[in-house]
Every structure is written in C-alpha cells, then in structure tokens.
Amino acid sequence: MSSDLIPDFELASTSNKLFRLSDIKSRYLVIFFYPKDDTPGCTNESQQFRDLYPEFVQMDCEVVGISRDNLKSHEKFREKYDLPYDLLSDNGETVCELFGVIKMKNMYGKQVRGIERSTFVLDREGKLYNAWRGVKVPGHAEEVLTFIKSISAV
Template structure:
C-alpha cells in the first residue's frame, strides 16, 4: 500500500463524520492506538497534542483511531484536551484497510487488538510513510521530523 493512493473511507468522529477525501490538499497523519484512557495511549495522544501547533504550521492534520465508541472518544478527548479528532472504528473498517489488527499477548493470553501504528498520507491522498509496532516515547517528534522532510 506504500506509495499508493489510500481508498476513501468514512468513520464517525468527535467532530461529526470523517471522510478521507475531504483532506486532499493537506498532509494527514493517521495514528491507530489500542484503547482510550490507557497509559500508553494517553501519553501518545498528549505528545501529539503538545506538538500540534508545529504540525498545523506544516499544513498537517492529525487523527487518532481506535475501536472504542464515539462516547468513549469524546470523554478521552475532553479529559486530555486533544485538539485533533478521534475516529470510532467499531466495525474495524479502517483497521482492516491499514491492516493493524494483530494477535497480541496480554497477561499471557492471545487477544486480537490494534498494533500501535502511524501512517502519513500526502496532500494527493497517497500513503507516503508508515510506522508499525510504534513505541510511544519520542514518536510524535519522529513523525514531525518526517513531515518537515516532505
């Protein structure tokens, strides 16, 4: 899928309805995370929040996606004052499109979950970079550095 156009998709978002094709002309950062209000996901969201003005200055839009409900997203977003939208992928539409559902070990058990991943879609709608199995610490800065290089 790298260097290919990303198929258009729609998901419920904390500001209404998200439609990928409405972001042509901007750089779009799509980050997938396992679960609202968990320690790693909170830290990751806060790092993107804290660098948000720098992303905005580069005409970049950030969206976070998990399988949580819109109601859960709205609480998570409000509590940590995220300036970007969170998308509810309860049917795993985008998760399937980006192939981020993996079998993971949790407390010794195999569970299906989202592999923390980030994707950059350029202004023409083409996937130009991906990070899979993301480690939270320093990731937002790494994504910002990549956007600066475009």
Template sequence: MLNQSVPDFELPATGGVQFRLSQCKGKLVVIYFYPKDSTPGCTTEGQQFRDLYPEFRAVGAEIFGISRDSLKSHENFKAKLSLPFALLSDTAESACTLFGVMKMKNMYGRQVRGIERSTFVLDAQGVLRYEWRGVKVDDHAQQVLDFIKTL
C-alpha cells in the same frame, strides 16, 4: 500500500461529525491507530501529538487518532486530555482492516486480537508516504513531525 493512494473511507468522529478521508485532499494527514482510550501508552501518545499539534498545523498537517472505542469513550478521552484534533471511532474495524493494523497480541499470558499501535502519513494527494508499525510511544510524535518536514 506505501506510495499508493489510500482508498477513501468514512468514520464517525468526535464533535458529532462524519470524517471522510477524501475531504482532506490538499492537506498532509497523520493517522495514528492506538489500542484503547485512557490507557497509559495511549494517553502518553495522545498528549505528545497534542503538545506538537501547533507545529503539525504550521506545516499543513492534520492529525486523526483511530481506535475501536465508542464515540462516547472518545469524547471523554478527548476532553480529559484537551486534544485539539478529532478521534475516529472504528467499531466495525473498517479502517483498521484497510491499514492492516489488527494483530494477535499477548495480554496477561493469553492471545487477544487488538490494534497494533501504528501511524501513517499521507501527502496532499492522499498517497501513503510513510508508515510506522509496532510503535514505541516515546518520542514518536516528534519522529512523525520530523518526517513530515521532509515532504
């Protein structure tokens, strides 16, 4: 999918709105997929994107976090962390499937299906310019911001 247009998709978002990718044309878009609200790694990742949000906005980028959690869970998580960007609920895994982030993972000695922590950057025309898969949280948001500054 790298260097190709990402197909339009629609998901319910925090704040009672419907997110549609095509409405982001003209802006750089960061989409980060994370496993679960209110878990340690996902909390740290959300905080890092939150803390760098003014810098992302300064370069014309919008951030969206996606997991399979419910909107109610997302609203609580967003409020708890004071996240300035929308979280999208993908309970049907449509965007997860589109971006190929569903993987089998080991959890407590057994195989479970879940989201592989991944981040995608789309340019102002909706073309996928970079992807990170199997993300390690430490310093990741800064890496994404550094890449966006090269566009």
C-alpha cells in the same frame, strides 16, 4: 516513500462530525492507530501529538487518532486530555483492516485481537508517504513531525 493509494473511507468522528478521507484539504494527514482510550501508553501518545499539534498545523498537516472505542469514550478521552484533533471510531474495524493494524497480541499471557500501535502519513490525494508499525511511544510524535518537516521542505 510508498506510492500506495489509500481508498476513500469515512468514520464517525468526535465533534459530531463524519470524517471522510477525501474531504481532507491539508497537504498531509497523520493517522495514528492506538489500542484503547485512557490507557497509559495511548494517553501518553495522544498527549505527545497534542503538544506538537500546533507544529503539525504549521506544516499544513492534520492529525487524527483511530481506535475501536465508541464515540462516547472518545469524547470523554478527548475532553479529559484537551486533545485538539479529532478521534475516529472504528468499532467495525473496517479502516483498521484497510491499514492492516489488527494483530494477535499477548495480554497477560492470553492471545487477544487488538490494534497494533501504528502511524501513517498520507497526502491530500490519499497517497501513503510513510508508515510506522509496532510503534514505541516515547519520542514517536516527534519522529513523525520531523518526517513531515523533511517532506514539506521538498
């Protein structure tokens, strides 16, 4: 378990909201960074968090997704897949840099800068509890939920 304190940040969010880390009132916050709206892996991951969302809420845990896509793209993605949580737009990459998720990746033989699929769990004070980097989608949301259940029992 890490004791890193994440500095407060704010990003534009779906539902015409401004997300501010310091405004989170739930006991825990899951932030998952994903490369791009409406792509196969990102859609699958988002749907897994959607399907388990009621269980996260039961554990007093909020979930948000972050990518560099704009809000219009996020709103379409959220509506298309009926995502119950907000998506945050970080097209300036400030929060991506804060969490160190921007990486050089190979895409079709070319080096491109992009988001490394990563998930972080924070408490309401902004303390980092756990981080998963280089996430493989299958079963990941379930793994995060299992972790939340384990720390909620403490």
